[in-house]
Amino acid sequence: MKQIPLPIGMARAPTLSAFFAGPNEPAVAHLKLWVGSPTRSPVPTYLWGPPASGKTHLLRAVREALREQGASAGWLDAAVLEPPPFDERWAVVLLDDVHLYTAVQQHAAFSWFVSAQALQRGVLAAGLLPPAHLQLREDLRTRLGWGHVFQLQLLSEPERRAVLRQAADARGVFLGDEVMDFMLTRFSRDLGSLMQLLEELDAYALQTQRAITIPLIKSMLENE
Numbered sequence: 001m002k003q004i005p006l007p008i009g010m011a012r013a014p015t016l017s018a019f020f021a022g023p024n025e026p027a028v029a030h031l032k033l034w035v036g037s038p039t040r041s042p043v044p045t046y047l048w049g050p051p052a053s054g055k056t057h058l059l060r061a062v063r064e065a066l067r068e069q070g071a072s073a074g075w076l077d078a079a080v081l082e083p084p085p086f087d088e089r090w091a092v093v094l095l096d097d098v099h100l101y102t103a104v105q106q107h108a109a110f111s112w113f114v115s116a117q118a119l120q121r122g123v124l125a126a127g128l129l130p131p132a133h134l135q136l137r138e139d140l141r142t143r144l145g146w147g148h149v150f151q152l153q154l155l156s157e158p159e160r161r162a163v164l165r166q167a168a169d170a171r172g173v174f175l176g177d178e179v180m181d182f183m184l185t186r187f188s189r190d191l192g193s194l195m196q197l198l199e200e201l202d203a204y205a206l207q208t209q210r211a212i213t214i215p216l217i218k219s220m221l222e223n224e
């Protein structure tokens with residue numbers, strides 16, 4: 001069946017506690033311990049894995065956790081075409097999708113990395129490939145790989161179903177097995193898209209005063 005891609009853009013701020021770890025429990029446990037420590041280790045952490053394995057969610061969740069603590073973080077991803085200089089007020093530096101960095105972004109990332117290390121600030125980075133395979137300037141690539149490195153795995157289908165069920169239960173929404181099958185076969189299967197779909201379905205069901213069924217999903221798509 002043809003998959004219908006949905007935009008990824010979670011209305012609710014991502015959190016570490018809401019992340020279904022599954023096979024990625026070691027990485028999530030490490031980040032929880034690191035973020036929760038009053039004296040965060042300056043040893044860098046690098047996450048790598050395929051698309052939809054949760055890399056960006058985890059970086060954003062760390063940023064949100066720091067924000068709740070009153071701390072700020074430097075953020076750099078491939079969409080930041082003109083990175084600002086390092087800010088000494090940053091508690092950590094977050095580098096997402098490093099495999100996509102341009103020469104300008106690589107220069108900024110290296111500068112941020114060096115400044116953060118000089119001030120004993122943490123660095124958390126993520127990319128598609130392990131450090132040794134990144135096509136980046138050598139001084140940046142080696143720095144990304146000298147600390148903690150975790151490979152993230154995609155969730156299995158039963159695990160994705162468990163995440164959907166848990167999220168639906170938290171909203172007080174019932175998802176029947178047929179609805180779950182429809183969502184997992186007709187739409188993009190990454191968790192960001194599925195969570196966005198669930199949020200939209202919940203809002204549409206409340207608006208129309210109807211239960212979430214396959215006809216309701218089709219009706220919502222027709223009215224978009």
